[in-house]
Amino acid sequence: MSGEAMKYKFVKGPTSDVKFEAYGHSASELFENAALALSSVMCSIRNVKPKDSIEVSVEGRDMQDLLFNWLGEVIALVDIHSMFFSAFKVKINGNKLKATCYGEEAKPKNSLTVVKSVTYHDFRLEGDDKRGWKAAVVLDI
Amino acid sequence: MGAVSAFDAENGIISSGLCGFDINCGVNAIRTNLTAAEVRPKMRQLVDALFRAIPCGVGARGKLKLTPDQLDEVLVKGMGWGVKNGYGVKEDIARTEDNGCMEGADPSKVSSLAKQRGRDQLGTLGAGNHFLEMQRVSDVIDPKFSGSLGINRKDQVMIMLHCGSRGLGHQVATDYLKSQEEAVRKYKIWIPDRQLACAPANSKEGQDFFAAMKAATNYSFTNRLVMTQWIRETFEQVFARTWQEMDMHTVYAICHNVIKFEEHKIGGEKKKVYVHRKGATRSFPDIPVLIAGTMGTASYILRGTEAAMEKSFGSSCHGAGRAMSREGAIRKFWGGRIKEELLKKGIESRATNPQVLAEEAPHAYKDVEEVINSVHGAGISLKAVRMEPIGVLKG
Numbered sequence: 001m002s003g004e005a006m007k008y009k010f011v012k013g014p015t016s017d018v019k020f021e022a023y024g025h026s027a028s029e030l031f032e033n034a035a036l037a038l039s040s041v042m043c044s045i046r047n048v049k050p051k052d053s054i055e056v057s058v059e060g061r062d063m064q065d066l067l068f069n070w071l072g073e074v075i076a077l078v079d080i081h082s083m084f085f086s087a088f089k090v091k092i093n094g095n096k097l098k099a100t101c102y103g104e105e106a107k108p109k110n111s112l113t114v115v116k117s118v119t120y121h122d123f124r125l126e127g128d129d130k131r132g133w134k135a136a137v138v139l140d141i
Numbered sequence: 142m143g144a145v146s147a148f149d150a151e152n153g154i155i156s157s158g159l160c161g162f163d164i165n166c167g168v169n170a171i172r173t174n175l176t177a178a179e180v181r182p183k184m185r186q187l188v189d190a191l192f193r194a195i196p197c198g199v200g201a202r203g204k205l206k207l208t209p210d211q212l213d214e215v216l217v218k219g220m221g222w223g224v225k226n227g228y229g230v231k232e233d234i235a236r237t238e239d240n241g242c243m244e245g246a247d248p249s250k251v252s253s254l255a256k257q258r259g260r261d262q263l264g265t266l267g268a269g270n271h272f273l274e275m276q277r278v279s280d281v282i283d284p285k286f287s288g289s290l291g292i293n294r295k296d297q298v299m300i301m302l303h304c305g306s307r308g309l310g311h312q313v314a315t316d317y318l319k320s321q322e323e324a325v326r327k328y329k330i331w332i333p334d335r336q337l338a339c340a341p342a343n344s345k346e347g348q349d350f351f352a353a354m355k356a357a358t359n360y361s362f363t364n365r366l367v368m369t370q371w372i373r374e375t376f377e378q379v380f381a382r383t384w385q386e387m388d389m390h391t392v393y394a395i396c397h398n399v400i401k402f403e404e405h406k407i408g409g410e411k412k413k414v415y416v417h418r419k420g421a422t423r424s425f426p427d428i429p430v431l432i433a434g435t436m437g438t439a440s441y442i443l444r445g446t447e448a449a450m451e452k453s454f455g456s457s458c459h460g461a462g463r464a465m466s467r468e469g470a471i472r473k474f475w476g477g478r479i480k481e482e483l484l485k486k487g488i489e490s491r492a493t494n495p496q497v498l499a500e501e502a503p504h505a506y507k508d509v510e511e512v513i514n515s516v517h518g519a520g521i522s523l524k525a526v527r528m529e530p531i532g533v534l535k536g
Contacts, residue, residue: 106200116162120335
């Protein structure tokens, strides 16, 4: 399995949606990988240079809610800044996180699919730092 | 996935999840008096010019920069704002579901994040399954009804625009999915799937969403109207005639993902209900129903029926629907090859990225003919005009 495949993989989900699983040794790593999986649906991440960065803070009711809000934030950032992202650095503290999103202006040639939202359908986050973390996410496209 | 559901106005619920994320994703059909023989020689030039005129793709910004007050006016007035500002004409409004404006929209119920996302996106196509298509009439099935829409002959060129409320609508739906998820706990509502989050129809959570959804619906009506005007201007450049000379009038414009407060007969009794049409189209008697096919396959105009009022809360289907997942389509198809195949069938196509053509490959969707035969057979909308694509733009 390649390094990329260990970060996330797309799995069978509802036909009209996109489902992925993301992994991480720590929750922060999982959040970074889940954002990368999401970003790879919206744009050709390998062609997006991480030359500019945006810093964000996100809060949640609990860790699962934090992941939902974080991915929602990444979707919104693409529209607000007209940027695509190809790398993320996340630091989680309780039910809050601070993140830096790296990317560049949204060039049409790198554009793929609009992700309308993260959904609650089959949305899962499980694990701990000992066993590692895993999330399942269905995106409405 | 399409779904139609109706809930009692007093004791029922309103659900963001059952509305769909792309609020008022919809279709506009525009006619012309041009023939396919006239348009085909200029199709490459036309498609290129349209691709320049209409911003496409994820994160694309439009040419309009709205002030916060202007955006609020769009959210309240819908297409009325467009016509006042030189986009479209009064006749476009008359030929749009709800006259291009849902009454009771409240911009104060739309989050600042949603407004931030929508400010620069009015007049943008987006990406995914959204498209702008030039089509030729292949069959006039119901000449009387199609004649009333100004569609009279085979090979007449039509334009179909499929697009929604962009980031603003997506954010409204997401914001209220979250607030309604809390409402489910607060009001102790049992739901089989968290995505079906909802709130009692008359609760603050329910009515706030309804007012915000109306605002997003109005944004989407205006988005498609702005693009309609740019399509007309592009045709004027390419064919050196005014759009009025080319008879480029809106045939009809419909919504897909929307909630409407309507009266329906249930168990012999008239009841006021919130009808949720997610991936579905309104089908009222003798009103056009527009069904978009896929890039390489036919689209249809159908006639709404009384049977739909009795069987499906005045609703019909909205399109072919996916038969293969996006990932499956990417693995199976290659964009360059799809483009060549389309060209062999006489369809000129443009996309921001070739992978988009693979994702949206015609074979990734169900057979539109089967879908249409099924709604026609059920009597919930009847075939009037069949159209085949001759030029396609994808985000």
